[in-house]
Amino acid sequence: MLTEQQLSAALDTALETARRGHRGANPLVGACVLDASGSLITTGFHAGAGNPHAEIEALRRLGRISRQRASELTMVVTLEPCNHTGRTGPCSHAIAQAGIGRVHYAMADPTAAASGGADYLRQAGVEVSQAQAGTALQELNHRWLRAKKQSRPFITVKTAQSLDGRVNAPDGSSQWITSAESRVHAHGLRSRVDAIVVGTNTVVHDNPRLNARTKDGAALPKQPHRLVMGLRELPTGLALEFDEHFEQVRTRDVHELVRRAAELGYGHLLIEGGSTIASAFISADLADEIYCYQAPLIIGAGDSSVNIAGTQTLGDARQYRLDAYSTETLGRLGPDVMMHLEP
Ligand code: AOF
Ligand code: ZN
Numbered sequence: 001m002l003t004e005q006q007l008s009a010a011l012d013t014a015l016e017t018a019r020r021g022h023r024g025a026n027p028l029v030g031a032c033v034l035d036a037s038g039s040l041i042t043t044g045f046h047a048g049a050g051n052p053h054a055e056i057e058a059l060r061r062l063g064r065i066s067r068q069r070a071s072e073l074t075m076v077v078t079l080e081p082c083n084h085t086g087r088t089g090p091c092s093h094a095i096a097q098a099g100i101g102r103v104h105y106a107m108a109d110p111t112a113a114a115s116g117g118a119d120y121l122r123q124a125g126v127e128v129s130q131a132q133a134g135t136a137l138q139e140l141n142h143r144w145l146r147a148k149k150q151s152r153p154f155i156t157v158k159t160a161q162s163l164d165g166r167v168n169a170p171d172g173s174s175q176w177i178t179s180a181e182s183r184v185h186a187h188g189l190r191s192r193v194d195a196i197v198v199g200t201n202t203v204v205h206d207n208p209r210l211n212a213r214t215k216d217g218a219a220l221p222k223q224p225h226r227l228v229m230g231l232r233e234l235p236t237g238l239a240l241e242f243d244e245h246f247e248q249v250r251t252r253d254v255h256e257l258v259r260r261a262a263e264l265g266y267g268h269l270l271i272e273g274g275s276t277i278a279s280a281f282i283s284a285d286l287a288d289e290i291y292c293y294q295a296p297l298i299i300g301a302g303d304s305s306v307n308i309a310g311t312q313t314l315g316d317a318r319q320y321r322l323d324a325y326s327t328e329t330l331g332r333l334g335p336d337v338m339m340h341l342e343p
Contacts, residue, residue: 002074006038007104010076011131013040014054014106018078018140022048023289023326023340024192025154025268027141029054031077033062033100041073048192049268050222055081055091059098070099078137080109080130081117092117096124106133107141111148140325143342147288153261156193157271157278157287158186159305162295166302167275172205174302180215181334182293187212189291191220194266197257199277200230200248209239210272224270229257229277254280275303282318283308290320290341293333318343 010032018030029046031054044057052060055077062073081091081103095103103126109115122128138145147154160178161167168174178186190196191212198210212220225245228234234248249260254277261269271281281287292305311317320341322329331338 002034002036002038006034007074007076007129007131010034010038010040010074010104011078011106011137013043014076014078015137015140017043017045018054019325020045020047020327021054022192022328023143023323024156025049025144025147025194027079027144028326029077029079031055031058031075033058034074034076036072049194050087050192052088053082053091054078056088056094059094059100062098067099071101073100074102074104075100077103077105078133078140079107080105080115081121082109082114083116083120084114086114090117090120092120092124096121096126100126102127102129104129104131106131106137110145143288143325151262152258153194153266154268155258155271155281155286155288156189156269156291157281157289158189158291158293159273159275159278160186160293160295161305162297162299164298164300165305166299167273167305169299169302174206177297177299178293178295179334179336182295182336182338184215185331185333185338186291186293187214187220189270190224191222193224193268193270195225195227195261195264195268196270196272197227197229197261197277198272199274200228200232200234201276202272202274203228203234203238203240204232205274207239209241211241225264225266227257227261227269229254254284254286258286275305275307278305279307282306285343287343289323290339292339292341293336294339295336 014030014032018028021028026049032043033041042061044054046054083090083092118128196210210226228248249257323340323342329340
């Protein structure tokens with residue numbers, strides 16, 4: 001029997017482990033596995049949407065063990081194990097199948113789609129207990145909880161800009177403002193979301209492929225779908241693939257775009273631009289997080305990354321802060337700086 005103290009210390013460890021993930025459409029989740037004496041055997045965290053869940057990572061790191069051994073183990077998780085097949089399979093099934101003896105979790109999964117893991121585990125003969133989720137745990141995922149309550153996709157806005165906040169020069173040149181390192185990072189973002197959103201003007205002007213690639217140009221395993229927003233007719237011969245994962249949403253209204261994205265089943269959108277589209281999402285208070293890549297050059301002219309109705313006084317300005325709840329808050333990418341911001 002593990003003591004309350006051992007379980008509570010393990011929950012703290014799981015919480016610290018959870019912070020190693022990327023925020024976005026999914027919650028930050030951490031898991032750890034204890035043996036019968038309460039010693040920590042292994043941990044796992046959820047790296048972000050599309051990646052294995054924390055419990056699956058912990059099971060993977062446990063490796064092959066006998067059922068007898070598994071039955072002596074306790075898994076401590078910050079969130080109730082999911083009971084659904086989303087981007088990945090149900091953790092509840094995997095835990096039961098591995099023969100884990102006990103699961104101790106903190107926050108109940110608040111979503112209709114994924115909840116029910118605790119009941120499933122009990123029915124499968126696993127001992128289940130729930131801890132009180134302290135403030136640190138509630139803080140950890142408060143933005144995810146809010147986004148879930150809003151029942152719309154989680155929205156990430158990305159900007160790549162100069163020191164003076166420009167996204168291009170007056171002649172339209174814009175491709176190489178940020179460094180190769182920043183672009184690689186941004187491609188990682190692309191592979192974490194369900195769909196990328198850009199405007200028709202950006203498609204015509206930049207002719208982007210809107211896929212997720214490595215530094216060497218190889219395709220990442222998970223590719224985003226593509227939504228192009230706007231009324232303008234797109235010419236033929238573009239680099240963009242017009243396959244079943246592409247759609248032009250003929251509207252100028254960001255709310256309508258979001259509704260259509262939800263209809264298509266997308267839980268996480270990445271707004272990539274141009275500045276008109278990004279600004280429209282920010283103006284409509286639809287940006288759940290912002291990734292800002294800033295390069296150390298001053299252009300002095302060209303479009304600003306954000307054009308919204310200005311305020312007369314500083315007190316009315318839109319305020320952001322560095323994401324406080326995951327390790328990815330601020331980083332150096334070659335000569336650039338990356339900021340991960342939340343409203
Ligand atoms: C868990 N462990 O580590 C996480 C959970 O689309 P998916 O497959 O990634 O599922 C996302 C949903 O699963 C998310 O909305 C939340 O309800 C739950 N997240 N559950 O057991 C995890 N990240
Ligand atoms: Zn899960």
